Amino acid sequence: MKRLLILGAGTAGTMMANHLRPKLSVTDWEIVMVDQEETHYYQPGFLFLPFDIYTPEQVKKPIKSPLPRVVTLIQATIDKVVPESNEVWLQNGDHLHYDILIIATGTQIAPDEVEGMMGEGWQKDVFDFYTYEGSLALRDKLRTWNGGKLVVHISEMPIKCPVAPLEFAFLADSFFHHKGMRDHVEITFVTPLEGAFTKPKATEALNYLLEEKGVHIVGDFNIEHVDNEKRVIVDYAGKEVPYDLLVTVPPNMGSDMVERSGIGDEMNFIPTNKATLQSKVKENIFALGDATNLPASKAGSVAHFEAEILTENIMLFIEGQPLKESFDGHANCFIETGHNKALLIDFNYTQEPVEGVFPLPGVGPLSLLKESRVNHLGKMAFRWVYWHMLLKGRPIPFVSANMKEAGKILETIE
Amino acid sequence: MELVLAGNQIQLNDQGYLTDFSQWTKEVGEAIAQQEGIALTDAHWKVIHYLQDQHKQDIPLSIRKIGKSNVVSIKEFYDLFPTGPLKISSKIAGIPKPASCI
Numbered sequence: 001m002k003r004l005l006i007l008g009a010g011t012a013g014t015m016m017a018n019h020l021r022p023k024l025s026v027t028d029w030e031i032v033m034v035d036q037e038e039t040h041y042y043q044p045g046f047l048f049l050p051f052d053i054y055t056p057e058q059v060k061k062p063i064k065s066p067l068p069r070v071v072t073l074i075q076a077t078i079d080k081v082v083p084e085s086n087e088v089w090l091q092n093g094d095h096l097h098y099d100i101l102i103i104a105t106g107t108q109i110a111p112d113e114v115e116g117m118m119g120e121g122w123q124k125d126v127f128d129f130y131t132y133e134g135s136l137a138l139r140d141k142l143r144t145w146n147g148g149k150l151v152v153h154i155s156e157m158p159i160k161c162p163v164a165p166l167e168f169a170f171l172a173d174s175f176f177h178h179k180g181m182r183d184h185v186e187i188t189f190v191t192p193l194e195g196a197f198t199k200p201k202a203t204e205a206l207n208y209l210l211e212e213k214g215v216h217i218v219g220d221f222n223i224e225h226v227d228n229e230k231r232v233i234v235d236y237a238g239k240e241v242p243y244d245l246l247v248t249v250p251p252n253m254g255s256d257m258v259e260r261s262g263i264g265d266e267m268n269f270i271p272t273n274k275a276t277l278q279s280k281v282k283e284n285i286f287a288l289g290d291a292t293n294l295p296a297s298k299a300g301s302v303a304h305f306e307a308e309i310l311t312e313n314i315m316l317f318i319e320g321q322p323l324k325e326s327f328d329g330h331a332n333c334f335i336e337t338g339h340n341k342a343l344l345i346d347f348n349y350t351q352e353p354v355e356g357v358f359p360l361p362g363v364g365p366l367s368l369l370k371e372s373r374v375n376h377l378g379k380m381a382f383r384w385v386y387w388h389m390l391l392k393g394r395p396i397p398f399v400s401a402n403m404k405e406a407g408k409i410l411e412t413i414e
Numbered sequence: 415m416e417l418v419l420a421g422n423q424i425q426l427n428d429q430g431y432l433t434d435f436s437q438w439t440k441e442v443g444e445a446i447a448q449q450e451g452i453a454l455t456d457a458h459w460k461v462i463h464y465l466q467d468q469h470k471q472d473i474p475l476s477i478r479k480i481g482k483s484n485v486v487s488i489k490e491f492y493d494l495f496p497t498g499p500l501k502i503s504s505k506i507a508g509i510p511k512p513a514s515c516i
């Protein structure tokens with residue numbers, strides 16, 4: 001019996017198990033997964049928890065529930081991968097042999113990378129919303145906060161779901177508006193990028209929206225430290241931005257186990273072939289989702305497109321065939337803009353986010369790069385789609401792994 | 415935009431970044447640095463070569479990653495290329511402006 005071992009039973013690991021189980025003969029291949037958690041979190045929901053739009057129950061399920069029946073899930077912390085002997089060591093002392101390894105350990109926040117971020121103010125007036133705990137603590141804070149200077153901040157790129165902080169700023173505008181206290185809140189969006197997003201086309205649309213919603217933007221800001229006493233964030237060039245409430249996205253790094261294994265880059269991401277998803281560590285090690293160093297967005301939708309392609313390549317690998325170089329970096333995400341509206345962007349390694357409609361050329365119904373109520377409903381429906389279709393590895397209706405170009409106004413990135 | 419820099423015919427995009435890395439030479443780098451008001455020292459070159467090396471391997475760049483690379487600390491990186499270290503150093507190195515995140 002051969003063993004396919006999947007590290008991480010989050011979005012990407014779960015999708016791989018669901019794709020591969022029906023394809024691999026039960027008598028020849030055992031699928032084993034390792035994750036330290038008991039709960040599968042719907043991370044996109046962490047954006048809505050702080051504003052009491054979702055309840056905690058809506059963003060979590062037992063980690064086993066979306067998995068296929070015939071897999072073994074080991075609940076343990078991974079110590080390290082030992083590629084030389086095709087083994088994974090667990091912190092409980094067990095050693096697991098594998099024939100094929102899939103790394104899907106995602107990315108986590110590293111607030112301790114920024115001096116003062118986890119100082120006295122942590123979870124008092126300095127919050128993150130990229131973890132379940134952080135997002136809940138922020139909800140409690142927002143329920144009673146009287147207003148002042150709200151700073152929504154990105155420490156550095158890359159981060160998972162690069163638009164989530166922007167959405168947070170938009171939702172905050174909407175939230176305080178509805179509470180009748182928008183006048184008492186000054187919202188500033190602070191980013192290491194020049195503007196709201198990395199791709200010029202989307203930045204234009206998003207900068208405009210920020211302005212329209214009265215959100216100030218401070219760009220080119222690379223944080224050096226948080227001064228808890230003065231309540232300012234300071235960047236390497238000496239620039240300061242004062243806050244009463246700081247909502248920050250700390251640096252995102254790959255799992256510690258990658259560092260312990262000595263197989264990652266400086267940020268603990270796994271060097272991976274961007275078209276085949278085979279790791280550069282060893283030929284029987286593959287990686288997908290947030291754990292890779294690909295120049296693509298770190299998002300659930302990207303993991304979904306990658307999973308389809310990686311499944312095909314694992315089957316080819318088993319048959320001894322050459323791998324397909326077919327991943328194009330396809331990403332599409334809804335951007336919640338508050339007041340029950342959202343926009344949708346769709347892009348890949350070479351194409352900019354585009355204007356047009358999605359997924360049917362000329363028909364839509366979701367409009368790309370334009371605020372609409374239908375997009376908002378799409379974002380809300382995403383939770384259902386996530387649990388019932390995405391994790392199960394079912395194709396999303398009309399959406400293919402490679403980007404479609406019909407119906408869109410395209411601009412190629414140099 | 416086409417330009418003659420250090421005697422070489424090179425293509426730049428509208429933000430002043432080389433559109434074709436193969437057109438880069440040491441002299442082109444020096445000419446761009448001069449326009450940015452930077453006199454290149456060995457410490458600058460160390461960073462530039464590191465960036466080019468990463469670029470050739472298709473590895474996305476970020477300030478913190480560079481800070482952890484043992485090539486320069488983030489503070490030194492700011493000292494070498496004041497205003498916008500990653501943007502200016504990439505321009506001099508002849509590689510595309512880092513998209514950083516996508």
Ligand SMILES: Cc1cc2nc3c(=O)[nH]c(=O)nc-3n(C[C@H](O)[C@H](O)[C@H](O)COP(=O)(O)OP(=O)(O)OC[C@H]3O[C@@H](n4cnc5c(N)ncnc54)[C@H](O)[C@@H]3O)c2cc1C
Pocket residue numbers: 007008009010011012013034035036037042043044045046047076077078079104105106107129130131160161164255256257288289290291298299300301302303333334
């Ligand atoms: C606030 C927020 C909003 C988002 N919004 C969207 C959105 O609108 N659309 C979208 O597409 N994406 C969104 N995302 C991103 C999306 O959630 C992630 O990209 C996706 O979950 C990545 O899947 P993954 O499997 O790579 O990582 P994860 O789902 O994070 O799974 C990694 C797993 O590995 C386990 N693990 C790690 N290290 C170890 C170890 N040493 N031992 C044992 N187990 C370990 C973890 O416990 C975890 O279960 C959002 C994310 C956040 C935080």
